[in-house]
Amino acid sequence: MKKSVIVALALAVVALIGIVVVTTGSAKALNVNDVGNDPASFTGTITITGIMGGISNQDPSIFGIMDIKELQCTTQNCNKLFIPIKYQGQMPKFGDEVRLTGSFVKLADGYLFSAHKLKVVRNHKIGG
Structure with missing residues (x-):
């Protein structure tokens, strides 16, 4: 009896660890319209999805x-x-749908999203 309880408990712990590992990497990404009007209310690390629409001159x-x-x-x-996104890696192409992880940084004239992770989801053929 004692052995079966230990085995059942061990299986439950392994299942719980598996659930935590699977759900940790799948956090819901916010859209630009979700955060753009009030970036100050989003502190810490978040994930944003959007379409690359231009590069700073x-x-x-x-x-x-x-x-x-x-x-x-x-x-x-x-x-x-x-x-505006600051990223030190390879730039996405115009029309790329990107998933970015990082945090907002307060600047003198507004906020900038400093991304430490960028994933191109797909490209949307936009523009002429």
Whole structure:
């Protein structure tokens, strides 16, 4: 009897560890529109998904992402919200849907998202 309780407990612990390992890497990514209007309320490390829409003229390690929903806007008067991203690795291409992990940094004129991890999900053929 005692041996079967120990085996059952060990199996439960292994199952719990497996669940924790699987769910830890699958945190829900926020969209640009979720965080763009109030980046100060997002502290610590978060994950954001968006579409690469441009590179800074002043700093080539900074690019902007827009919300995925902005792809549905087909007129020129769309009010697109861009979040500036600072990343020291290989830059995504225009139209790449990216999943970024990092945190917001307060600057004198606003906020910048400093990403330490970038994954290209896919490319959306946008623009002309």
